[in-house]
Amino acid sequence: MAKELRLMKGNEAVAEAAIRAGCDGYFGYPITPQSEVMEYLMAEKPHERTGMVVLQAESELASINMVYGGACCGKKVMTSSSSPGISLMQEGISYLAGAELPCLVVNVVRGGPGLGTIQPSQSDYFQATKGGGHGDYKLITLAPSSVQEMYDFVKVAFNLAFKYQNPAMILSDGAIGQMMEKVVLEDQIPRLTETEIIKKCPWATTGKTPDRERNIITSLDLDPARQERHNLKLQEKYKKITENEVRYETIDCEDAEYIFVAYGTSARICLKALQLAKEKGIKVGLFRPITLFPFPVNQIKEMAGKIKGILSIEMSAGQMIEDIKLAVEGKIKVEHYGKMGGIIPSPNEVLEALEQKIIGG
Amino acid sequence: MTEEIIIAGFGGQGVLSMGKILAYSGIMQDQEVSWMPSYGPEMRGGTANVTVILSDNRINSPILTQYDTAIILNQQSMDKFEPEVKPGGLLLYDPNGIIRPPERKDINIYKIEASKEASNLGLPKIFNMIVLGGYIKIKPIVKLDNVMLGLKKSLPPRYHHMIPDNEKAIKRGLEIVEDVQKV
Amino acid sequence: MAETLTKQDIIKDENIVYKKTKLMTDKVLSYCPGCGHGTTHRLVMEVIDELDAQANTIGIAPVGCSVLAYEFMDIDMQEAAHGRAPALATAIKRLMPDKFVFTYQGDGDLAAIGTGETIHAANRGENITIIFVNNGIYGMTGGQMAPTTLPGMKSSTCPYGRDVKMMGYPLKITELIARLPGTYFVTRQAVHTPANVRKTKKAIRKAFDLQKQNKGLTFVEVVSNCNSGWKMTPVKANQWMVDNMFPFYPLGDIKVDGELVK
Numbered sequence: 050m051a052k053e054l055r056l057m058k059g060n061e062a063v064a065e066a067a068i069r070a071g072c073d074g075y076f077g078y079p080i081t082p083q084s085e086v087m088e089y090l091m092a093e094k095p096h097e098r099t100g101m102v103v104l105q106a107e108s109e110l111a112s113i114n115m116v117y118g119g120a121c122c123g124k125k126v127m128t129s130s131s132s133p134g135i136s137l138m139q140e141g142i143s144y145l146a147g148a149e150l151p152c153l154v155v156n157v158v159r160g161g162p163g164l165g166t167i168q169p170s171q172s173d174y175f176q177a178t179k180g181g182g183h184g185d186y187k188l189i190t191l192a193p194s195s196v197q198e199m200y201d202f203v204k205v206a207f208n209l210a211f212k213y214q215n216p217a218m219i220l221s222d223g224a225i226g227q228m229m230e231k232v233v234l235e236d237q238i239p240r241l242t243e244t245e246i247i248k249k250c251p252w253a254t255t256g257k258t259p260d261r262e263r264n265i266i267t268s269l270d271l272d273p274a275r276q277e278r279h280n281l282k283l284q285e286k287y288k289k290i291t292e293n294e295v296r297y298e299t300i301d302c303e304d305a306e307y308i309f310v311a312y313g314t315s316a317r318i319c320l321k322a323l324q325l326a327k328e329k330g331i332k333v334g335l336f337r338p339i340t341l342f343p344f345p346v347n348q349i350k351e352m353a354g355k356i357k358g359i360l361s362i363e364m365s366a367g368q369m370i371e372d373i374k375l376a377v378e379g380k381i382k383v384e385h386y387g388k389m390g391g392i393i394p395s396p397n398e399v400l401e402a403l404e405q406k407i408i409g410g
Numbered sequence: 411m412t413e414e415i416i417i418a419g420f421g422g423q424g425v426l427s428m429g430k431i432l433a434y435s436g437i438m439q440d441q442e443v444s445w446m447p448s449y450g451p452e453m454r455g456g457t458a459n460v461t462v463i464l465s466d467n468r469i470n471s472p473i474l475t476q477y478d479t480a481i482i483l484n485q486q487s488m489d490k491f492e493p494e495v496k497p498g499g500l501l502l503y504d505p506n507g508i509i510r511p512p513e514r515k516d517i518n519i520y521k522i523e524a525s526k527e528a529s530n531l532g533l534p535k536i537f538n539m540i541v542l543g544g545y546i547k548i549k550p551i552v553k554l555d556n557v558m559l560g561l562k563k564s565l566p567p568r569y570h571h572m573i574p575d576n577e578k579a580i581k582r583g584l585e586i587v588e589d590v591q592k593v
Numbered sequence: 594m595a596e597t598l599t600k601q602d603i604i605k606d607e608n609i610v611y612k613k614t615k616l617m618t619d620k621v622l623s624y625c626p627g628c629g630h631g632t633t634h635r636l637v638m639e640v641i642d643e644l645d646a647q648a649n650t651i652g653i654a655p656v657g658c659s660v661l662a663y664e665f666m667d668i669d670m671q672e673a674a675h676g677r678a679p680a681l682a683t684a685i686k687r688l689m690p691d692k693f694v695f696t697y698q699g700d701g702d703l704a705a706i707g708t709g710e711t712i713h714a715a716n717r718g719e720n721i722t723i724i725f726v727n728n729g730i731y732g733m734t735g736g737q738m739a740p741t742t743l744p745g746m747k748s749s750t751c752p753y754g755r756d757v758k759m760m761g762y763p764l765k766i767t768e769l770i771a772r773l774p775g776t777y778f779v780t781r782q783a784v785h786t787p788a789n790v791r792k793t794k795k796a797i798r799k800a801f802d803l804q805k806q807n808k809g810l811t812f813v814e815v816v817s818n819c820n821s822g823w824k825m826t827p828v829k830a831n832q833w834m835v836d837n838m839f840p841f842y843p844l845g846d847i848k849v850d851g852e853l854v855k
């Protein structure tokens with residue numbers, strides 16, 4: 050069968066992927082630069098295509114709590130927003146993580162802090178990978194760098210979320226959300242039936258039948274000892290995720306002397322910079338983390354033994370660089386280059402920064 | 411083959427949809443494509459632009475500062491993007507509303523009287539398709555057949571009745587584009 | 594008279610038919626031509642000027658098309674997070690009770706994400722004035738459905754028209770808060786004709802006068818068009834507003850002197 054190809058915006062790809070992944074519910078609130086997710090869903094009438102529920106909530110606060118309610122029932126549910134909206138959702142995300150609920154949150158990042166700008170940025174790295182809300186918790190964080198990955202990662206994220214009973218986040222940015230690229234679409238996965246959900250998620254609040262105990266979903270435990278045990282269990286889970294789920298891509302790293310580390314849009318800019326570098330005879334490769342939590346610590350550590358220096362390229366003041374430095378353990382030089390306020394660095398600027406900060410510095 | 415294009419003009423001139431049709435045409439001939447617009451309310455009545463890349467290989471940066479081709483539809487865009495055409499590259503413009511024509515000596519320059527032609531034809535809305543026709547005449551990187559397929563793909567079915575006019579405009583563009591300077 | 598008139602001959606007090614509002618800045622309004630936000634800004638500023646209250650007024654801008662209200666209004670202003678303006682206003686008024694404090698909010702800001710803040714500020718009877726511009730849509734973000742979008746009305750998130758069974762009913766938040774004991778004066782106006790502009794200005798003046806007397810929350814809704822979001826020409830948008838918005842959101846006072854208007 051011929052592949053189904055479409056030219057889509059990153060935001061539209063997320064929406065179409067959600068329908069095709071058998072998502073049960075989407076709850077959201079408009080915000081630039083990701084409003085197309087809900088607009089696309091509303092135009093597609095997924096309630097007719099698959100029975101998927103799509104609802105415009107009155108706020109992001111409501112959206113994430115709708116997600117919480119749906120996730121408690123073992124449903125495949127999601128929301129999407131951009132930075133200010135994701136900040137509002139932090140309370141709910143912390144509750145989802147505490148109650149060990151699977152769900153997908155898509156953040157199409159714009160520049161901050163505050164109302165900031167609607168242009169692309171990567172300044173929510175800390176928020177996404179270090180918890181974001183209160184308490185000790187982690188989100189599985191995937192960073193797409195193309196529209197195809199925006200599409201693919203919806204299914205990947207749902208699978209990981211259910212595998213580990215943990216919220217997953219797609220951390221994208223305004224550029225990938227707004228740009229169009231060719232997308233290869235997959236066939237429709239049917240939504241799970243009630244019976245399938247009961248089997249897959251025996252913990253879900255699907256109605257107490259005589260054959261099982263009551264299912265209670267809560268993130269509250271007033272007994273410190275039990276609460277600590279719960280926390281230890283969470284930590285154990287994050288360890289397992291770290292061991293098993295690291296994803297990354299390397300380009301021209303084999304005989305490189307220097308490495309760019311970059312994710313998302315920045316990685317795309319670096320790809321072009323690699324081309325420019327080659328013309329100048331500079332041996333530089335690109336290491337692209339795809340999971341930001343779990344971060345590819347071991348892979349970067351191993352690479353550090355073979356190269357002279359790393360330049361972290363981020364559309365922020367330098368957040369991921371802290372994780373790179375921890376991985377490198379001071380063995381080689383690690384510097385940051387980036388832009389803020391919604392500005393995307395140019396490939397030339399990136400290459401210049403490499404020459405000045407790493408090669409020459 | 412990789413072709414990096416900027417299309418720039420006023421919001422409402424059909425800049426984004428021209429880029430979309432071009433990108434879809436690339437898909438029709440099995441190429442990789444990207445389409446990166448300027449976005450947000452700053453576009454209200456202001457300038458709009460889109461970067462379109464067609465390539466036989468994986469596309470690296472969707473955002474560029476140098477272009478193989480610049481398609482320019484207003485003066486602000488001329489001021490901004492003329493300097494960003496690669497030496498030996500192409501600049502195609504509609505002289506309508508341009509008070510300072512391009513001055514560079516190291517690029518190929520073409521012009522197309524698309525808005526004039528569109529109003530002559532009584533079809534002001536398909537002005538952008540005339541420009542597109544002019545572009546593929548100069549740089550036949552996408553086959554005319556694939557452009558027609560791309561056009562059909564990128565228009566929602568409720569607009570399919572407009573396809574014949576669009577086709578006519580593209581073909582008219584092929585005829586009326588003029589060269590100004592070749593290097 | 595052979596001499597031609599110079600500019601100075603023309604610019605004389607007796608020739609003036611219209612003057613830029615004193616408390617509007619020189620910044621060119623960023624609103625779409627025909628949008629009601631600009632006129633409403635001007636009326637608020639005229640009232641503050643008449644009250645000679647530039648030094649005594651704190652305004653709060655929302656998140657919405659009027660997010661940049663602080664660029665146009667020549668008074669001290671604060672920019673709130675989306676929907677939170679009444680919370681800011683509450684604190685300002687309680688900490689500086691002698692100031693005039695007003696919020697300027699759209700329907701998404703006030704009646705969706707900010708519903709909680711709106712209702713509770715009203716219910717506490719805060720001595721503030723809320724100027725509420727209801728255009729039935731999210732203008733700023735590109736025309737999505739608002740809580741006030743009419744049944745059947747199209748927007749980018751209800752492209753087939755608002756289906757009340759699926760998306761709920763339009764929220765008449767003005768009628769709702771009028772029922773709260775903390776509100777003293779609640780009215781609904783419009784700014785699409787000179788007569789309506791005069792009425793709206795009177796209403797805003799009254800709201801500020803009552804604020805001075807610490808009577809409780811005063812609330813002026815302005816039903817407005819969003820020609821961009823509605824995808825209509827300004828003239829058509831105003832006609833559509835008269836034909837469709839006014840029957841659902843009828844103009845006039847809803848609560849006067851703390852009493853619901855029968």
Ligand SMILES: Cc1ncc(C[n+]2csc(CCOP(=O)(O)OP(=O)(O)O)c2C)c(N)n1
Nearest residue numbers: 080656657658675699700701702731732733
């Ligand atoms: C927390 C948060 N969510 C969403 C947004 C995006 N947003 C900006 S303005 C707006 C709605 C504006 O609509 P309205 O209040 O009706 O004002 P109008 O533009 O129509 O005047 C939204 C959803 C935001 N800025 N912050």
Ligand code: SF4
Nearest residue numbers: 625628658732819820
């Ligand atoms: S989008 Fe609508 S509300 Fe915003 S300025 Fe334009 S007409 Fe006014």
Ligand SMILES: [Mg+2]
Nearest residue numbers: 699700730732
């Ligand atoms: Mg509104």
